[in-house]
Amino acid sequence: MLQSTEVFRAKPPLPPRLVTPVVQVRASEPSASQDEARPCIVASHLSAFFGQTAAVKDVSISIPQNAVTAIIGPSGCGKSTLLRCFNRMHETVPHARVEGSVEILGSPIYGDDTSPIAVRRHVGMVFQRPTPFPTMSIRANVAAGLRVDSKSHAMRGTTSEIVEEALQRAGLWAEVKDQLDESAMALSGGQQQRLCIARALATRPRVILLDEPTASLDPLSSQKVEELVYELRKTVTVVIVTHNMQQAARVSDGTAFLLMGELIEFASTRELFTAPKDPRTESYITGRFG
Amino acid sequence: MTNARSRHLVSGAMIGLTYLAAALATLPLLFILFHLLVKGASSISLAFFTHMPRPVGEPGGGMANAIVGTLILIGIASAIGLPIGIGAGLHLAEKKTTPLAHTARFLADVLNGLPSIVMGIFAWEVLVRPIGHFSALAGGVALGAMMIPLVTRTTEEMLLVVPTSLREAALALGYPKWRTSISVVLRTALAGIVTGALVAVARIAGETAPLLFTALGNQFWSTSFREPIAALPLQIFTYATNAYDELHRLAWAGALVLISIVLVISLAARFVTRSRFGAPVD
Numbered sequence: 001m002l003q004s005t006e007v008f009r010a011k012p013p014l015p016p017r018l019v020t021p022v023v024q025v026r027a028s029e030p031s032a033s034q035d036e037a038r039p040c041i042v043a044s045h046l047s048a049f050f051g052q053t054a055a056v057k058d059v060s061i062s063i064p065q066n067a068v069t070a071i072i073g074p075s076g077c078g079k080s081t082l083l084r085c086f087n088r089m090h091e092t093v094p095h096a097r098v099e100g101s102v103e104i105l106g107s108p109i110y111g112d113d114t115s116p117i118a119v120r121r122h123v124g125m126v127f128q129r130p131t132p133f134p135t136m137s138i139r140a141n142v143a144a145g146l147r148v149d150s151k152s153h154a155m156r157g158t159t160s161e162i163v164e165e166a167l168q169r170a171g172l173w174a175e176v177k178d179q180l181d182e183s184a185m186a187l188s189g190g191q192q193q194r195l196c197i198a199r200a201l202a203t204r205p206r207v208i209l210l211d212e213p214t215a216s217l218d219p220l221s222s223q224k225v226e227e228l229v230y231e232l233r234k235t236v237t238v239v240i241v242t243h244n245m246q247q248a249a250r251v252s253d254g255t256a257f258l259l260m261g262e263l264i265e266f267a268s269t270r271e272l273f274t275a276p277k278d279p280r281t282e283s284y285i286t287g288r289f290g
Numbered sequence: 291m292t293n294a295r296s297r298h299l300v301s302g303a304m305i306g307l308t309y310l311a312a313a314l315a316t317l318p319l320l321f322i323l324f325h326l327l328v329k330g331a332s333s334i335s336l337a338f339f340t341h342m343p344r345p346v347g348e349p350g351g352g353m354a355n356a357i358v359g360t361l362i363l364i365g366i367a368s369a370i371g372l373p374i375g376i377g378a379g380l381h382l383a384e385k386k387t388t389p390l391a392h393t394a395r396f397l398a399d400v401l402n403g404l405p406s407i408v409m410g411i412f413a414w415e416v417l418v419r420p421i422g423h424f425s426a427l428a429g430g431v432a433l434g435a436m437m438i439p440l441v442t443r444t445t446e447e448m449l450l451v452v453p454t455s456l457r458e459a460a461l462a463l464g465y466p467k468w469r470t471s472i473s474v475v476l477r478t479a480l481a482g483i484v485t486g487a488l489v490a491v492a493r494i495a496g497e498t499a500p501l502l503f504t505a506l507g508n509q510f511w512s513t514s515f516r517e518p519i520a521a522l523p524l525q526i527f528t529y530a531t532n533a534y535d536e537l538h539r540l541a542w543a544g545a546l547v548l549i550s551i552v553l554v555i556s557l558a559a560r561f562v563t564r565s566r567f568g569a570p571v572d
Contacts, residue, residue, distance in 0.1 A: 092461055094387075121464035131459035135477050145463040147473075199463065 040065035040207060040237040041086055046100035048081050048090050055081040057261040058100070063254075065105075068229060068238040070252035070269065072245060074284065078261040079241040083209050086239065087123040088116035105206060121145070124200030124208040124236075128215045130192030132184035132199075139180040141195055142166050145203040162202055170198035171228050190221020197228060201236075208232065210240040214247065226251050245285060249273055257281045326549060330542030338543055343509060343525075346534050353544050355511050359426070359520040360495065360551070362513060363505060366430025367494055371437025372487055378438070379445025379483075384471055395446075398439035409436050410500035418504060426512075426519035429505025433494040440493060444486025448479040481562055488559035492552045498523035522548045 041063040048056040056078040063069045071079045084090040085098055088109060102109050109119045124145075132141050142163045163180070167173040172194045176187070184195055193213060200208055210229065214222035229251045232238055242248050248255050249269060256266040257278075265272060265281045276282045337352050344351030378398070382391050413432035418424055452475050460470040476483070501507070507524040508517065522544050529541035 087462060089458065089462055092458065117464050117466055120462055125462035127455055127459065127462075129455060131453075131455045133456065133459070133474060133478070135480070144460075148463070148465050148469060196459070203464070 038065045039063065040105060041239070042103045043082075043085070044101050046082070046085060046098070046102060048078070048085050049097050049099075050093065051095045055261055056085065059258075059261075059263045061256060061263055061266055063237065063239060065237050066233055066235070067253040068233045068240060068251055070248035070255045071239065071241045071258060072243075072248050072255060072284075073258035075243070077258045079258050080211050081261075082258065083125075083211055083239060083241050086207070086209055087125055088119050089125065091116065121148075121203055122205050122207065124203065124205035126193070126196050126200055126208070126210045126213050128212045130189055130196050130216070132187070132192050132195055134183070134185050136184060137181045138176050138184050138187070138195065139163050141184045142198050142202050144199055166198040166202035167195075169201050169232070170194045171224065171231075172198055188221070190217050190224060193217060193221065193225060194228065197225070201232075205236065207237045207239070210238065212241050212243060215243065222247075245273075257284060259284070323549070326542060326546040329539070330544075330546035333539045333543035334546060338540075338547075342511060343540075346537065351540070353520075353522065353525055353540065353547070355508065356520040356522045356525040356544065357547065358513065359505070359508070360522045360548070362426060362515075362519060363430050363433055363501070363521055364491060364495055366427065366515070367433035367437055368487075368491060370431060370434030371441055371490065371494075374434075375438045375441025375490070376445050376483060376487070378442040379449065380471065380476065382442065382446040383449035383475075394442070398442045401435075401439035402443065405499070406436060406497050407499035407502070409433075410502055410504055413500065413504045424504060424506035424518040425516050426505055427515045429501045429519065429521070430515075432500035432504045433497060436494050436497065436500060437490045440490040441487055444489070445479075445483050448482035448486060449475055451482070452478045484562045485559040488555050488562070492555040492559075495552055495555065496523055496548055498527055522551075 039062040041061075043062075044060045046056060046059045046061075047054055059082060071082060073079050081090060085102060086104070086109075088098075090096050090098055098110065104119070104123065108114065133144060136144065139160075143159050146159060146162060164173060164177075167176065172191060175191060176195075179186075184192065187195060193216075197208075197213070213229075214225050217225065226247060229238055229240060233253070240248075240252065252269045254266065255269045255272045257264045257272065257276075257280075259280055265276060265278045267277070272281065273285055276285060335352075337350055339352060339357060340354050341350060341352035342354055378394055382395055385391050409432050412435065413428045417428035417431055421428075456474055456478060457470055460474040461467070465474065501521050501524055505521055505524065506518040507528060508520040512519055526541045526544045526548065529537040529544065532538070532541075
């Protein structure tokens with residue numbers, strides 16, 4: 001059982017030499033810039049339904065720009081559903097619907113004249129299990145998003161430049177640069193997941209949503225993804241759903257705690273884990289349920 | 291101890307039974323192939339492929355018209371059956387629960403079980419009677435109608451095997467829905483769909499009943515869609531029910547050629563299934 005103050009001291013499940021200073025510093029020094037950060041995603045009275053069942057209930061939250069925000073909570077609390085409301089993926093499920101509003105960088109994404117396709121081009125998403133396209137090469141996988149968005153493509157140079165840049169940002173370039181035309185399925189799970197991050201980055205999204213990106217990865221691959229998330233926040237807004245509280249503590253600036261579809265508490269990560277205001281948050285992070 | 295021993299015995303016996311069943315499953319095809327080779331191989335020569343049938347008593351003669359006729363019939367049937375079948379399969383996989391999908395799925399299953407001679411009657415009613423004569427087109431339509439339900443169901447099954455996570459990944463990249471269906475879902479399932487299509491082609495290549503009163507058969511050379519056309523299964527049927535040994539030998543040779551065509555198509559299906567990267571679809 002974790003005590004609230006132990007969360008930060010808890011070692012990642014790795015030999016110490018593999019833990020880069022970056023993650024350790026992060027764990028003890030929360031970002032000072034969070035207060036002055038401008039909001040990126042603003043949800044107000046957001047509810048999401050599957051048929052008659054509400055998975056997310058009346059959530060209002062303001063997620064800061066160029067920071068990492070973690071969403072934690074027990075299984076079935078609506079974390080993933082909330083995340084999927086931010087790029088209009090929730091509505092792709094039959095009988096699913098959304099109430100309330102979400103603004104991203106000032107634009108309402110559920111506006112009448114806003115197409116979900118345009119939203120998704122600016123908000124990247126990475127899923128729990130790696131999803132490389134099996135019929136495409138590594139290069140084609142990274143470029144997949146560009147093919148349907150010719151405008152951004154033309155503005156930013158050749159495909160190979162964009163592919164290299166995206167793979168560099170995803171920390172995968174050195175590992176795959178000699179096998180760009182081979183199948184993406186030949187990569188390891190961790191590499192596939194970073195490939196999916198590269199694919200999401202290639203279209204230069206302003207926001208990237210990560211839905212338990214390390215859930216199916218081994219500890220070493222998980223750490224690489226975590227380091228990557230930490231790097232990404234310099235240039236994009238990251239929202240990460242995670243089951244792993246240590247992970248939330250390591251990589252995020254702010255943490256939101258969800259329970260039964262309701263937003264219980266949203267605060268800076270340090271505050272939420274060391275001095276939670278709500279007794280339910282405290283119960284959860286100290287391991288009394290979930 | 292006795293418990294472990296008896297379990298080993300039962301396990302061994304069951305494994306033995308599965309070996310036996312697998313061996314029995316391959317037996318009919320091996321038997322047919324062996325028989326065809328013994329009876330038919332001697333009559334196969336270049337002339338069999340290039341010459342027309344000759345009157346009884348005259349030596350030599352081939353089945354050039356029937357081989358070409360079968361290929362034409364396969365062509366017409368594929369032109370009808372593949373686009374409709376694949377399109378319908380795509381609809382069933384994408385719009386799983388619409389009333390149209392439920393109806394089409396049910397009817398495809400019924401149609402799959404329909405005796406092929408009924409399909410021939412249908413084509414006769416629609417294309418032979420109103421026009422007034424038998425034709426290659428009517429035969430092709432009958433075979434094409436047989437292909438539709440086969441292709442529809444295999445296409446649907448192959449598309450449903452594509453994981454939802456891939457669809458979602460494409461949608462999340464900003465792919466429009468139609469583009470997701472075509473460049474990701476259909477593309478991922480393509481090898482399986484092509485296999486299904488080739489299996490359907492192989493299935494109809496040997497059909498005789500739907501051709502009896504549609505394509506009819508033809509002793510002469512014809513490639514016209516509007517005229518009766520020769521086909522291997524029909525020619526085999528005609529020769530095999532004849533009294534002359536010479537024609538019996540030609541019928542065996544025709545059967546050997548027909549089964550070779552089907553075998554080649556099946557092998558092509560196996561070859562296509564190996565995806566570009568040789569990696570199985572997860």
